[in-house]
Amino acid sequence: MLIAGGAVVRLNDTARGEGIIVAQQHRAYDPVRTVPTLILRNDDYGRVERLLADGEDVKMEFHIVNHVYPEGKTSYNVIADIPGTDKADEIVMLGGHLDSWHSATGATDNAIGSAIMMEAARLIQALGLQPRRTVRVALWSGEEQGLLGSLAYVKQHFGTAENPRPEFSKLDCYFNVDTGTGRIRGAGIFGPPEAAAGLRPVLARFTDWGVFGVSASTSRVIAGTDHTSFNNAGLPGVGFAQDPIEYNSMTHHTNLDTYERVIPDDVHKAAAIVAAAVWHVANRDEMIPRFTKETMPAAPAAAQ
Ligand SMILES: [Zn+2]
Structure with missing residues (x-):
């Protein structure tokens, strides 16, 4: 759905307090079927959510460098x-x-x-x-x-x-x-x-x-x-x-x-x-x- 909709990035809420980030994986393990996913601190995510709810236009800038290592498959x-x-x-x-x-x-x-x-x-x-x-x-x-x-x-x-x-x-x-x-x-x-x-x-x-x-x-x-x-x-x-x-x-x-x-x-x-x-x-x-x-x-x- 995200790819079909043209999303370039997905943001997840880590849903924990105290600056904790819980970052795991996308189960597809396939960049063709997924978009880069970032985990935001709960309080940062909350601010974005509140701004959007207030009708603000939220702009975010990311510089993401991902590598796929086929030789690391085994x-x-x-x-x-x-x-x-x-x-x-x-x-x-x-x-x-x-x-x-x-x-x-x-x-x-x-x-x-x-x-x-x-x-x-x-x-x-x-x-x-x-x-x-x-x-x-x-x-x-x-x-x-x-x-x-x-x-x-x-x-x-x-x-x-x-x-x-x-x-x-x-x-x-x-x-x-x-x-x-x-x-x-x-x-x-x-x-x-x-x-x-x-x-x-x-x-x-x-x-x-x-x-x-x-x-x-x-x-x-x-x-x-x-x-x-x-x-x-x-x-x-x-x-x-x-x-x-x-x-x-x-x-x-x-x-x-x-x-x-x-x-x-x-x-x-x-x-x-x-x-x-x-x-x-x-x-x-x-x-x-x-x-x-x-x-x-x-x-x-x-x-x-
Ligand atoms: Zn373990």
Whole structure:
């Protein structure tokens, strides 16, 4: 409609106070089908709106230089292993997404989740520990465009419960951090109650840091972040519950998502908690209990 009407620019209201800008994408990803879109601060947008409502002729001047980078069409996940020993063919994964939006550096969404996972792996390495199972860190690409990196990885390596690849039975569980800088308070795992019971003992060591419990989930819905790519396939994905801090009100996808919003003490503790959880799972005699063919919840219709 905008193109047919001859619009040269579209202005969106960021609809937040305090100078916050929420800038994401146009889903078409095609300059032929879209016009350049600018996000105005709520108070600037409001002034334009009021002037127009008063019948004023509002003139605005823009200098927009956009580049399309066809060579950037392919993006990549970053994968690294700590090799296992007697159970090296079984894998414990931990990760978060590395991509972020452009109006800030993406410190809380999700540089800090990536950093926590790298630090957890570094802690295991620095202690000179050799896990029984292989520990694999994954920093996903394209999460913000729809979990593209993790969905592709799960499809390529594991398949689904209904159509498994050989590695499906070898993935023990996958841990994900992607909810900002806030302290870890607990976890949710896709699986039967026994799966949550398998993780509870290790998280219970951190109750004096305010970590409380593990819950089990039966949902295979693809939701806001990468462990749901695993859940959707029927694999044990683990998402950590975190203090919200300013995530939803201030930093998530905004121009204020910068390093200054990170709380060092909380993320240091997060790395220690994740390292302990990964280490626990990597060395148990048995893998974390999972749904069987008979007990596996049905996948959402669209994903089957
Ligand atoms: Zn995120």
